[in-house]
Amino acid sequence: LTNAETITLLESFEDTVDVVSHLQPADGNRRIDEFSLSEDNDFGQITDGQKALKVAFSSMSGWQRDFQVQLSLDVTTLLQSVIETEETGRYYLLYDILWDNTDNDAGWACNPLEIGGWMYGDQIEWSGGGQVVTMAYEIGAGTPDGFRLGLVGDDTDRTFLNFIFNSNTGQPMNVYVDNIRLMDTKPGNAETIVSVLESFEASTSVLAGQGRTENIVQNEVQAFITHGAKSAKYTLNDADGGWAQDLTLDLSGYSLLAEVLEIPQADRARYTLAWDWLVQLDDGTGGGWGVAQTWSPDNQLTQSWAGDGGLRTRAINLSTVPWDAPPVLTIFQHGGWSGGNIQLYMDNIRIIDTGFVPSLIELTSPSLGGTSFSFSWVSSPGKLYQVHRSNAVNGPFDSIAEVTADGDLTTFADPAPVANNAFYQVANVPPAPIFEEDFETGAAGWTTQDLGESGTLWELGKPTNG
Incomplete structure (x- = not known):
């Protein structure tokens, strides 16, 4: 859809x-x-x-x-x-x-x-x-x-x-x-799915400093984290606060973004690329009118931080940019700071899909008995299904239950059916993405154990024999 x-x-x-x-x-x-x-x-x-x-x-x-x-x-x-x-x-x-x-x-x-x-x-x-x-x-x-x-x-x-x-x-x-x-961008029967591309838990390798940027590091101060346990932090030195290229963000390695950008530009309004950013002034640094941030290629919108230090969410609707492949974004900053450095934080780079409509399934064997209403559907063992209900045939539908199938046929009984008319949908919920880690950027956050106490030692590096 x-x-x-x-x-x-x-x-x-x-x-x-x-x-x-x-x-x-x-x-x-x-x-x-x-x-x-x-x-x-x-x-x-x-x-x-x-x-x-x-x-x-x-x-x-x-x-x-x-x-x-x-x-x-x-x-x-x-x-x-x-x-x-x-x-x-x-x-x-x-x-x-x-x-x-x-x-x-x-x-x-x-x-x-x-x-x-x-x-x-x-x-x-x-x-x-x-x-x-x-x-x-x-x-x-x-x-x-x-x-x-x-x-x-x-x-x-x-x-x-x-x-x-x-x-x-x-x-x-x-x-x-x-x-x-x-x-x-969200149809009445759709769900919003948020897929995190990067939250800097393992490294900050997708960021590269330019110009005034110093010390790109992982941050663990919770006040500047919006997803997971870490964010990226970089320093802008006390040079001229005018427009400058300060950072690049390499999005080329994210396969989900690549798949979305294969969709024709006019048809991808449901997809938004977003990230969170925050600003902190060093002691002795004046804020002036604040800090502005924008990006290229296809530079369009500039977002400003107006001196309150609050969270900003950079949102780019992917129907407004002509990208056909994940780009390397150049991040520009401009501001009125003076007398010292400022710290900028980035976190939670994500794709927001507001148009996800699960595939619907044929319902059979409806039965009203006592105070419950039940029905069945052909299922796959181990798969997760959502049951939706509405008082109108065209919705909106609310999710009222999640059921994990344990056989080829699943039956659900609504213990509190609504009075008069009710309409039901069942949708197969896709599994969460498979976790992958290639350790190419290190093993930050990982620990090793010898569960069987066999004397095996694990370490990061090229495999060797002996």
Whole structure:
């Protein structure tokens, strides 16, 4: 099941620009001349309907909050419910954006976003203009615990998106925005499967330092671990905090990622590559505005740490990148630290599959007796099965039991069937991945024993006779 994502259109600017407003006062540094609806599609900037929002800038040099898009009451309710789920890799806020550089000297432009007042910390930096870029913000787990959307409007009941820009030109340029939408990558009958690729339990060999990076080591301080007993730790020295290549992450050895990337790009929205990262300032180091992290190839989103030292989860939906094989990612950092070093931690590199639908099995011999309802299915001894139940034929289904088959036919009795109608599914649950270790990077975490006290001694190295 690969094309199961649900797209909900939030705004496509077909009827009015009344939902768009300036963020700068009229007597301030307002640099937008006009908001309008445009039917111009020379660069393919209309991606939904017949029109796109056109924003005419007189210049775009320097960071500034420029304009706000107010969302409807229904969209506000939907987005708040999504934020409260905190499901990493499930929900993405997307929109399409283009800047036209045919009449100016712009070489690059950046566009961070505020979602309901929360500085999400992601931005796009794209070069050349004249090309539509799709922004994809992972929002299920992208906000702090307890976050509530900021509200505006006549009745203070609508949330908003604040668009922030910077570029390297002082000349006029047009920006087009269209097709603001929510992508839910999880079908109603699906399960989320998380497969850990790397948690640095054995080594940090997939990381290689560049530039300012020093001392890539394993960390055992629990505050900076999100999976297992260790994480990776590296130091950025007190050199210039500007953009620099600091690290490479070699993903080429992970067969599961390779299998996912064999799926056509448009069909892999259910898959997210994610990792966790945290920042710690050394004593005497000033945090400034924080630390930003991004990656290449196909560099799109930058994620910022805004001085709170909290956890960030880097989430890359694999339908947004054209990779056909696991890449070696180059990690860039940029920040406002000064006066000392900073420590960065990485952990829990994983693939999140929100679209896993187990194969369903034919159920036979239904029987209602006393206070229980039973049924059977053909099974394979030793295999694990999940029993799902719903009060509607189309779901959603909840898992109510797991059964390990001990023969060719398995019978299950629901001790507490629901009143009126109930619908059941049985699915074969795949076994956990087979553990593998080739000891090529050492034997960290392993101990040896001579269980039979035969005098056998085990050691790491090339096998020898005698």
